[in-house]
Amino acid sequence: MSDRYALPLLDAREAETRLCTYCPKLCRPACPVGTFEAREAVIPWGIMRGMNELARGAVAEGDEAAVAATAWACTRCGNCRSLCLLDNPVADTLVDARADAFAAGLAPAEASAVSLRFPERIARIEAAAGAVGAVDAPRGDGSTAYIPGCTAVLFESDHVAETTRAVARLSPSGGCTLVSDFCCGAPLLDAGDREGFLAHARRVAADLGAYTHLVTGDAGCAHTLKVMYARLGVAPPRWATVEHVAELAARNTHLLSAVDEKRAVVMHDACRLGRGMGVYEAPRAVVAAVSGRAPLELPHHHEHSTCSGAGGLLPVTRPETATAVARELADEVREVAGDREAVVVTSCAASRRALHSAGIDAEDLSVWIARGLLR
Ligand code: SF4
Ligand code: SF4
Incomplete structure (x- = not known):
């Protein structure tokens, strides 16, 4: 346990952080952040090892905030877990690590600002809802x-x-x-x-x-x-x-009818819906019913799908990395689409925005459902 900071949630995650510390980094290729930044400190192994050292008080005095900040070098995509033979819940552990770091005053300024400005965000949402x-x-x-x-x-x-x-x-x-x-x-x-x-x-x-x-x-x-x-x-x-x-x-695909869709339709598995909730086939069934054909699969799909870089506040705490990760996903879309005009269908609003910024047409699965239903 750290002698300088109270980190109770991280202390309770000692088994998880220790597992990674002594692992030969099996999940290394899965992490979008580690892949782009190419630094050991921000692959899942490095982040978890840093959290283990932080909790044990083994980080040099003055370096704690920098180590704690690596808990935010994560989109919470869960892709490392799908490659981990030990099923280690890295993303959930880092959610707890962030909470401890925030409470101890070790959170990055960008993360603290999100919390401070949350009431403004709610006011903006209420105004937008009023306009709807x-x-x-x-x-x-x-x-x-x-x-x-x-x-x-x-x-x-x-x-x-x-x-x-x-x-x-x-x-x-x-x-x-x-x-x-x-x-x-x-x-x-x-x-x-x-x-x-x-x-x-x-x-x-x-x-x-x-x-x-x-x-x-x-x-x-x-x-x-x-x-x-x-x-x-x-x-x-x-x-x-x-x-x-x-x-x-x-559960109601019999109510959906096919629309006239000429574009190549590419399926994106949102991290939270797929790895987070185990829902992979429902979006595919819907897109197949509305477009009249099975969607195209990205090179990485289902439990190995590529993260858009838009989750876990990464665009706020590490914007350059988030942009690069979105470009990787955009390249996967171009690889699949080839010369054809393509549209990505995804249930993740943040991914749609990230893909748009990377020059890819992305649409909301909910809108596709409405399109097939309201005819
Ligand atoms: S998540 Fe699993 S594979 Fe990755 S470093 Fe930790 S223990 Fe190893
Ligand atoms: S959850 Fe995703 S971003 Fe976070 S450490 Fe694992 S692979 Fe990297």
Whole structure:
């Protein structure tokens, strides 16, 4: 245990950080950050070894913040775990490491700023949701809430009405209630502000406590609400089902019809939906139903899919690395598409923005569902 800092969560992860410390770096090729930065300190092995040393008080005095900062050299993509023969949960360990570092005052300034500015973010989301306004869609028995996700509301608001009507049509409760002035709190979790995240999550759980079926349009929201809330003990027991809209649509592909789509359609597995929640086939079933053919697969797909670099606050803490990682994914798309005009379909809003910046056309899986349904 560190004699200079209290790091209780990292102390509890001693087994995980020790496993990596004595491992021959089997997962090295899996990590997008380590691959681009090409430094031992930011491959999963190096980061976890650094956390182990930090927790043991083995880091030289004055170097602790620099070592702690490597906990943010991670998109939480989970790709290292899919190559790890020991199934070591590196991303989850680093979520705890960030929380300890934040509480100890060792977080990078960029991460602290995300926490400080979170109220401004909420105000922006509420303003954007107000601009979207009410959507004319059946509410059914009132048990289903549809959460498009804050990135969709902030940057892709033109599609909120159609995706809401799509969820209403698919919902077994006969409709849904749009919840657009919403953030799951993932930025606080990624920043390491565990106290702030838990307080926010408890408010969300109270606000949405009346619903028994939550449908999200964004893979990140689905993962945070379903996996992280449960892991950190804030999910209300009434939430019988939390799912991404692709899961709901895949149970209803008979309602989807094929559209006239001439572009090459490329499937991207969002890290949070795929590795995070084990949902791989539902998006493919939906895209096949709407485009009339199976989507093209990237060189890395399913549990080995390539991260876009947009997760885990990497674009904030290491923007150059995040941009380079997105370019890698864009190159994979070009490799598959060849000379054809192509579109990537993904359930990750942050990935869509990253791909757009890298010159790739990327569309929301929710919008594809609406397109196949509302005809
Ligand atoms: S995650 Fe697994 S493979 Fe990678 S360094 Fe740790 S123990 Fe080794
Ligand atoms: S979760 Fe992804 S980004 Fe993080 S250490 Fe593992 S491979 Fe690297």
